[in-house]
Amino acid sequence: MLITRREFVRQASAASMAAPLLAHAQTPPSSTLPLRIGMTDWNLGKRGDISKIALARQIGLDGIQVSLIFPADDTPHLREPKTQAAFKQAALENGIQICSLAIGSPGKSRLPLHTNPAAAILLVEAVEVARNIGTTNILLPILGDSHIHMDNQQEVDTFVAMMKEVARYAANAGVVVALEDWISADDNIKLLDAIGSDYVGVYYDARNIKSRVHDPYGEPARLGRRINQVHVKNGDKLMRDRDIMDWPRLAQEYYDIGYRGLYVLETDSPTKDLIADTRANIEYVRQTFKMPG
Numbered sequence: 001m002l003i004t005r006r007e008f009v010r011q012a013s014a015a016s017m018a019a020p021l022l023a024h025a026q027t028p029p030s031s032t033l034p035l036r037i038g039m040t041d042w043n044l045g046k047r048g049d050i051s052k053i054a055l056a057r058q059i060g061l062d063g064i065q066v067s068l069i070f071p072a073d074d075t076p077h078l079r080e081p082k083t084q085a086a087f088k089q090a091a092l093e094n095g096i097q098i099c100s101l102a103i104g105s106p107g108k109s110r111l112p113l114h115t116n117p118a119a120a121i122l123l124v125e126a127v128e129v130a131r132n133i134g135t136t137n138i139l140l141p142i143l144g145d146s147h148i149h150m151d152n153q154q155e156v157d158t159f160v161a162m163m164k165e166v167a168r169y170a171a172n173a174g175v176v177v178a179l180e181d182w183i184s185a186d187d188n189i190k191l192l193d194a195i196g197s198d199y200v201g202v203y204y205d206a207r208n209i210k211s212r213v214h215d216p217y218g219e220p221a222r223l224g225r226r227i228n229q230v231h232v233k234n235g236d237k238l239m240r241d242r243d244i245m246d247w248p249r250l251a252q253e254y255y256d257i258g259y260r261g262l263y264v265l266e267t268d269s270p271t272k273d274l275i276a277d278t279r280a281n282i283e284y285v286r287q288t289f290k291m292p293g
Contacts, residue, residue: 035290037282038063038099039265040231045274047104048077053090059278063099063262064091065139068126070106079125084132091134099262100137100178100203100229101130112146114159123166123177131173137229138170139203142181143212150187160194167197178203178228182212185219192226201228205266206250207235207243217246220253227259232285233266238277239284251289263289 039061044052047067056064066087068078076083078101091098106113106122113119123140130138142148142159149155163177170177179188180203188202204227206216220227234243263285269277 035286036062036097036262037265037285038065038097038262039267039278040065040102041067043266043268044278048075050076050083050087050090053087053094053096053098056096057094059275060282061096061265061278063097063264065100065102065264066098066133067102067104068129069104070110078129078133081132084129087133097262098133098135099264100139101126101133101135102139103141108145112148113140114142114146114148114162115155120162120166123162124169127166127169127173127175127177130175136175137203138175138177139229140177140179142179142183143208147182148191150183150190156191156194160191163191163195163200164197167195167199170199171197175199176201176228180205180208180231182208184209184213185222188223188226202226203229203231205231205233207231207233207245210244217249217253220250220257220259224257227254227257229261230254230259230263231266232263232289234281236268236270238270239267239281239288247288254289 039056039059041047041049041052041064044055044064046052048069052066053064066078069075070077076086078084078087087098090096103113103122103126105111106118110116110118110122113122123138126138130136148159166177176199178201179191181188192200192202202223204220204223206219208231209216209219232239232247234241234245237243239247265278265281265285267278267281271277
């Protein structure tokens with residue numbers, strides 16, 4: 001039976017709302033799911049640039065993580081409804097999933113995000129943008145200038161209070177706000193338990209944890225379904241080159257907890273050939289993170 005374009009878009013939007021559950025869907029042992037790989041727009045060349053969607057298709061990616069930027073000029077950005085519609089259309093035309101919306105730097109006057117009053121407004125705005133462009137995931141960076149100090153109870157309490165309110169908007173939109181941070185799995189669990197919403201989760205970056213905190217092995221098992229999306233990166237090297245990470249071990253851990261979402265490359269181009277290097281990284285991830293049949 002033929003369906004109209006409007007009906008197709010409606011059905012696609014409805015399917016995307018189920019993504020938080022589908023990312024962890026359990027499948028029979030005899031079935032095989034295709035591995036899906038995305039990439040950050042900043043590693044494709046520029047944050048908030050709609051042309052990176054077509055580049056993602058050219059390279060052979062399945063998805064793209066786009067950035068909500070805060071420009072000081074009149075550059076089109078994702079806070080504008082026309083730009084939101086253009087991004088959604090470009091993703092549809094190129095067959096690329098907008099897998100998540102990353103919060104770009106809002107400027108020093110609005111940092112740190114976990115204690116600045118402006119953050120709650122920016123986050124509610126981001127939830128609306130995510131819904132409008134058809135993604136169910138927001139990457140909220142609680143690192144760098146916004147690193148949360150778990151031994152500072154005022155910081156923790158302020159962040160938890162803010163996220164409790166943001167979570168109400170996220171739940172209504174079917175969008176998960178996922179925290180990328182430099183704290184342990186146990187500390188993330190403390191935050192998430194205090195917030196108390198399925199619509200606030202973890203954006204897990206094992207290399208960040210290895211570099212800044214401790215070995216990440218075993219953390220995916222503790223976080224489980226709280227992991228909403230995953231970054232994969234290898235510093236200034238190709239993924240196939242020796243690194244500080246045991247990627248096959250982590251790949252098995254992600255599979256064991258039932259993670260079936262995208263693996264999002266946050267990778268550089270060491271040879272300066274972005275397309276060739278990214279294709280090499282895609283091949284490594286497909287072989288290493290493949291889901292057994």
